[in-house]
Amino acid sequence: MSSQAETFHQTHPLEESVVRKFLEKKLGVKPLSVTSPPEIWAAYHKIYVATFEHSGDLFLRVSKPAIPEWKTRNEVACITWARQHIPACPTPEVVAWSATTDELGYEYVLLRRMPGRDLGAIYLDLTEDDMTNVIRQVADMCIAMAKLPFDKIGGLTISDTGVIEPGPVIEETSYEMDHFQQFWKDDHPDVRFEQLQLGGPFENITAYFIARLQRDLFVLAAHKRCARLRETLDPLIRELLNSLSHTEVQKHLDSKPLVMAHQDLHLGNLLWEHHLTGVLDWEFSGITPIDQWIRRNTFQGFSQDINDRAVKWKQQLAEEIKAKAPEISDMLHMAPIKDKLLTLISLTYWIVHCTVTDTQADDRKAWLQRFTNTLADYKAIVQELK
Template sequence: MASTPPHHPTYNVRLDEADISDIIHLVDPSRTVLSVEQLESGRSFNNRIYFIRVTPSDDSNDATADIEDFVLKVSGQFFGPDKVQNEVACLHLIEHHCPPVPVPRVVAWCEGGKSALKVLTRFEDGQSNILTRSADTDAKRGWLLLSRVPGRPLETTDLDDKENGREIMQQLASIVTQLRTKIPTADRFGNIAISGLEQHRGSLHASLEVKGLILRHLIPDRPILTALEYYHIRLQDQLQKLETEPALTLLREKIAARVRHFTSHSLPTLPQSASKPTFTHYDFSPRNVLVSDCSPARVTGLVDFEFAGFFPAEEDFANTAVNNEGDWPADAYEWFLEGLEAYGVETPLRGFSEERWRGGE
């Protein structure tokens, strides 16, 4: 297996089978690990991923219960507890508001350091609660234990056949529409934190709070109430990166002053957008879409919500065009946008309404 470069988030981030067995035992002492498979290097940038097969739980009350498969995501070296909390919160919101949407279910998590392990329990009335269990060891990195969604990552070749490709993108349009419309908008922009668990008696739903952004170089010091404030903080974070990383010296000399001027002088004068904080995946790419092995392939899941949150409604499209540029074949992404438009979601395909951009002025 190729070694991981020191600058990579997963450098020196790994667990052995004994560590993984200890985690499973803490979550459910009646289970036994049958096998552990690590996702090959290069397939996940921000996390070390393990696929775990375990025996059925003694609590299943089903003599014919099947062996279960889980995914263990261990956070990379540059991330703190906020990334783990955010993915737990986002997956919970989807499970609560969009039950038909195929995403992983949270089983347990640890935020790293000496923080306690937390196990999410679900009840027949649809409510869920968090059980906290102490761990004797120091978890160097935060981790998240999830149910494994069936399927394989979507390949762009799955979209080559026009009829099948359109069907896949239509299914994705339906999923994304549910996320954008069924999860209520928030009163501020940002990622989601879990706070006040004791105050809320272990209720995960009552403990969610939209709070700040998961950024590498800047910590927002106030709630983000408008789209312009959101974009200002995003630019400030990238400017901080530009001004501090040695590898960006040449680029810094060319554009840093321009970015500073735009952020401090031009951006504040732009018309205020009426865009509401909308639930957004923020990494919509084929690698995060799972499909069946049968032909024609069908969507079986959407994964990787670690940077999801409540952002301006147009942000997911912008992120796909910039940070995920080239991930989607142009015609396939247009089919996706057409599907969203058919469900009443505004997209760049036909443009956003003037009311959205100018706040109804």
């Protein structure tokens, strides 16, 4: 399930001289140097590091044109909200940003560089006590977020005057502009990019699930490559949608508080210098039910060794949250019906998405069989609730 987003950091969207002139005009100060170190990268950004004589380094995150405007607004809004409300979370300062391409030809976020090195690069140098301290700080951060509930599900958005409020859903299962241009624009000219987005914010998780399934139905109906799949999957998705109208189902799905979550707390997004000094990459952060709050990739990295250790570290995180805030820990259990539904919705997305791209044919067969089996389990749970 790879994406062209992985290669954007390897491109050269802007010459360093262009970045230098832009920063001088924007800040009124000439940078001493502008570089793009290959070891500093992000999947959806090209990173330029600018050094200044007296004011420290700045990171210019030039955005891949993946989800125009909304992804940048979400990132800036989430960083700004965390800085305003979560003192336990060391978050970079936003110096300037733009959700348009008017200034640079790309959307961008200009951040003040934070101290420390990413834990994914230095975790072998940390002692067990060091990692325990990281886990404690992450627990404090998550607990603080859990104590500030929202009334809608989605991302955040920020106005040009700085007003922050719930906004459209921005997530890694969003359809991106390069996907639209490659698989839709020429052969399906009646389909607009906006029709492939979820929108939002949503009143509750049931409404979000419905939007996810309705988008899959739209893609099934609209894309030529989905013609054969449509006969099999369309009625199953409609059956799933119908189940979401039942009051008892909604009650079990919508019972959890809605809280802000970073949603990408792998070691590469955590900075360390004798303590946790930075939490980076807020582009896919947003408001989610608390039982979906800590994602599977928490504390993972780019090696199997890190991922093996992450299992223990996540368990320590759960224990730390339980010790510090048992009332929050009690809310983290996910009802079986929601667990099954999340699996089904993930499967429908990937089956449909990879049908459009004509990739992973063998996997699609396995996913479809898994979908059928999981749907049977889900229907049994629904029947019990009725």
